């Protein structure tokens with residue numbers, strides 16, 4: 001089967017459209033007709049060469065669609081099911097998987113951009129392998145993924161929302177619920193209010209954190225943060241950030257989340273939390289970036305620094321839970337959707353993402 005896809009052939013260069021051959025959905029593989037994909041900063045990290053990846057590659061890892069065909073080994077999905085895609089297909093056999101920590105799986109091939117059997121899911125017209133980013137490659141109109149990467153969501157969840165559940169929302173809401181375990185009345189700071197930071201804000205509102213301080217360099221993003229539940233807004237270039245946060249929260253926040261991936265803001269993060277507070281690293285920097293810590297402050301004030309991969313989530317458990325919270329009105333995920341563009345406008349979406357213009361771009365893959 002052929003899919004229409006946007007292919008990155010060289011870091012820093014525009015993507016090009018190409019028809020690619022998809023592998024057959026044998027074994028536990030599932031073919032998904034893609035309907036929507038978000039454009040996440042992790043795609044941009046690869047597109048600009050901040051993360052090395054085997055090229056050519058179809059980017060996109062925040063996707064939703066409808067199951068079109070399933071291999072004989074698939075037990076949980078049938079053609080016609082609506083799915084959100086997980087970019088971290090757990091192997092189900094390694095120690096973290098057996099302990100219920102799928103987000104720490106050591107057996108996944110997703111992070112090598114391969115199917116579980118080690119093949120790429122895509123080939124070009126000459127039969128040469130093409131990688132699908134994180135095993136998904138959602139900047140295309142179809143994909144083939146392992147069963148563990150496709151999670152059924154109710155058909156009445158709009159495709160654009162299901163797509164966002166595939167990355168930004170599960171990461172951000174999960175950072176609050178699973179990684180940090182924020183409690184009602186805890187104070188929190190979110191540094192960086194893009195798609196992931198906005199999802200953190202929705203998670204904080206859901207659990208009743210208060211106050212909620214949003215920090216960004218974009219006034220547009222800050223105003224939007226207010227509508228997602230932020231009680232206080234601060235500009236990231238404010239030279240007095242630490243004092244401002246201390247005065248709003250009493251003596252530093254209970255939780256601070258970094259959702260950018262910059263050394264400066266990661267270094268700043270522990271100074272925004274109070275005694276016993278948690279600094280949660282959600283943003284992912286360019287490869288090789290180092291940030292410094294003040295070990296005396298961490299030890300003396302009993303502060304904790306937590307890493308957060310995929311919101312410490314188990315997609316098969318967390319996607320349906322988040323989808324239900326959306327359906328019941330408790331997680332207003334429509335508020336995260338920005339411009340809706342067509343597949344051939346991926347590069348324009350990258351430009352907007354780089355410049356923090358608008359909200360999360362959604363690619364409508366049905367047109």
Ligand SMILES: NC(=O)c1ccc[n+]([C@@H]2O[C@H](COP(=O)([O-])OP(=O)(O)OC[C@H]3O[C@@H](n4cnc5c(N)ncnc54)[C@H](O)[C@@H]3O)[C@@H](O)[C@H]2O)c1
Pocket residue numbers: 039040041042045167168171191192193194195196197215216217218221235236237259260261262265281282283284285308309310311353354356
């Ligand atoms: N941990 C995970 O599992 C996971 C999952 C998804 C994305 N990510 C990472 O999270 C990060 C954010 O992704 P995104 O898609 O939300 O990106 P984004 O570009 O949409 O958002 C980043 C935001 O940070 C703001 N910003 C930039 N510099 C700032 C500064 N100095 N002070 C304050 N604000 C500043 C920008 O204005 C923007 O609003 C990326 O590094 C991405 O790779 C991590």
Ligand SMILES: [Zn+2]
Pocket residue numbers: 040041042043061062167168
């Ligand atoms: Zn992402």
Ligand SMILES: [Zn+2]
Pocket residue numbers: 090091092093094095096097104105106107108
């Ligand atoms: Zn595993």
